[in-house]
Amino acid sequence: MGALDAIGASARARSNDIPSDRAIRRFNVMQDPDVRITRRTALKGAAVGSVGVVVGSSLAEQVAKQGGALPEMTMTPNEEWFAQRAWSVSANKVVPRADGTTTAVTTLATRIEHPSSAEEIAAIVKSLPATTPIACVCGGHEASGTALVAARGAVILDLGGLKSIEFESADDGTLVTVGSGVVFRELVEAVKGEGGALPVGTGPGVGVAGYALNGGLSSYFSRRLGLLGQRAVKMTVVTADGEIRVLTPEDELFTAMLGAGSALAIVVDITFRVADASTIKGAEQRVFGYETRAQAVEFSKKAMQFMKERVMPNDSVSLEIVVTGTKAIVATTVFYDTFEGGTAEFVEPLEAIASEMELPTFAEAHWGSWYEAAAALWPVIAEQQGSPLATSYHCAGTTGIPEDAVLDFVGDVLVGEAPLDEAEMSIVEIRTLGGQAQQGRRIPSGNCDHAFFVDLVTLYDASTKSPAQRQEIVDLTNRVVDKSRAVPGLGVDFSGTHSQPDDVDRSAVAAEIFGSAEMARVIKTQKSKVDPENRFRFNPFAKFVG
Incomplete structure (x- = not known):
């Protein structure tokens, strides 16, 4: 069974509220190497101490010093992963220190896992000591790079393999369930085929789940279709103790996830209500x-x-x-x-x-x-x-x-x-x-x-x-x-x-x-319930959560 099939099968098995006669339409996501690589391979200079920003001079200057040849790059697998997955680095991380030098920007995590299903995520979480911090990376576009950099001793879950996109017809319209590794270009192409519309962002490589769970707005469409998170009707998550849960708007954790998701649980997929393209x-x-x-x-x-x-x-x-x-x-x-x-x-x-x-x-x-x-x-x-x-x-x-x-x-x-x-x-x-x-x-x-x-x-x-x-x-x-x-x-x-x-x-x-003091209270309350050990500490605004 392939990764897409495993995700779809496990999601259907976990949800018993979908009528058996409701057809599931699966969109096959194809990797676009031009989008994934063109913009990211250039980041390799940020991951090694001999190139670009790390030593405070331009790559062109270093090439000139080496007689026109690119300098040798020796990277660990984790540094290579960071170079490929990070779209950018925070401007705050490339300024000089007090002594005028700059430091390498790369991941500090001990290891990086690549799960392809909720079950694999749960197994990884359960296999780790209860105090091991866990970071999750969807699209790699978050401005501070908190999850990408993580910390020493942390384990990163790269969710890029969760590429499922499944449509189903509901009584009041169409629903789409999106794996947390899907990016906007993939979702837009899929929704187009269904004659639908969603309040998406303009960045083709931005992770859909990460955007939705941080209050992501759409420049062109939110005035008519709302924020993407406002169209969410269900999500599958894995909690800090490795439990797989299916959440709906009646769950307080569901609401909290839509503002501070990665600080509370690992999102596997999110179901959105699709508008008509018209x-x-x-x-x-x-x-x-x-x-x-x-x-x-x-x-x-x-x-x-x-x-x-x-x-x-x-x-x-x-x-x-x-x-x-x-x-x-x-x-x-x-x-x-x-x-x-x-x-x-x-x-x-x-x-x-x-x-x-x-x-x-x-x-x-x-x-x-x-x-x-x-x-x-x-x-x-x-x-x-x-x-x-x-x-x-x-x-x-x-x-x-x-x-x-x-x-x-x-x-x-x-x-x-x-x-x-x-x-x-x-x-x-x-x-x-x-x-x-x-x-x-x-x-x-x-x-x-x-x-x-x-x-x-x-x-x-x-x-x-x-x-x-x-x-x-x-x-x-x-x-x-x-x-x-x-x-x-x-x-x-x-x-x-x-x-x-x-x-x-x-x-x-x-x-x-988080929109109000009451919403902030809800999030903090849920944090204390579902992640009391603060395993998920790499949300960009985790400092507000605990």
Whole structure:
């Protein structure tokens, strides 16, 4: 029996609430080596002491010193695994220490296991001493790399082999059960074949389970379809004592898992309620160019006023404005099935702003379906590479329609002072949220509360920066975040997927990440019940849990 068959069979055996006449439709996931390898093999420099960021000089400089030949790389199996599985490393981990040196970024775990079923996971957990810490890795995209790095004496469970995707027809629609090794590209392709839609992220290699269990939002779809975790109806987990449990929304542990999953149990699979593809009518995207930061600030301010006055009061449409370090402004407008009227009234005003400012139009795109919008950014994200790729994530937002003073601040500081020149792959994303994300079922995520959402994603190839330059990028980012915290009515770092967990003295508090003090209490209570020895201590926000 193959891994996919074993997962499907064990899942059906564990669940006795599915009628025998309900057909299960299995999607066969095929590995895409271009996606898995192209972006990750470049990280090898982060795992060995002789390459790239580890010694504070660029890979190109080292190649030149060796007469044009790449330096020899000798890695342990665990270091090789880290180089392949980590999409990026935290920008906080590549800055110089007090003595000016940098250290290697790699996994510290004693060993790495590759289970392919709930039963195998349970057997591994039971075989380990009760005090052995366990980390779980799904997609490898979490911003701090907490689980990937782990700690000495820890065991990592690489869940990448749990690749099952199974559809079933329910009385009120379609359900899809997704193994915890599935990434968004695989899920999107499968859901497309079923004529469905889900509020997915734009990163093709991001793990679906990890995203859902940290309050993951969808830039394009959450306003209509809610957060991905809000569409979860069942999950299979393995607890710290090796018990396999099937959870439903009636279980308090189910709710807690949707905010702090990997701190509480090992997720095997999650079942989501699938929407119909027709819920997304289509989308329009325009890409404008800019030369100066002042132009980016001016455009973003005018676009945000349009967003405030025309888009935010209308839940049938969403708008995202992205300002990039590569001198582009990307405006994406998504129209839902509830939209009435002409799309031009939401696109032409943005074109007019660019025209009045004499900004060139680099590209125009029309997407006619959920799938086209979901897959549109895959090629762009695939080009984000580094040796290693250093990242940090921060967010800001308001629970209602923002005041003009907040919009001015976002333009002047978040757009105007973000390290877009110093870290060229960085972006500032300004988007509408709210809608079903606010109106839907409450889960432990600050994303549920916010109608206006801004990301500052700092992203750069660390091998091209000196230690001093890396420190400057972190300092500039922190300066923007600190200024944001002083703005009345502006929440900061409330999102589990868009806040930097390893920031020292700057991280959010539990009630913000988990949505409320009550949700934080629920999670802490469940932690004390299901993992009293704190075996699962490598959740990015485990410090809030215990």
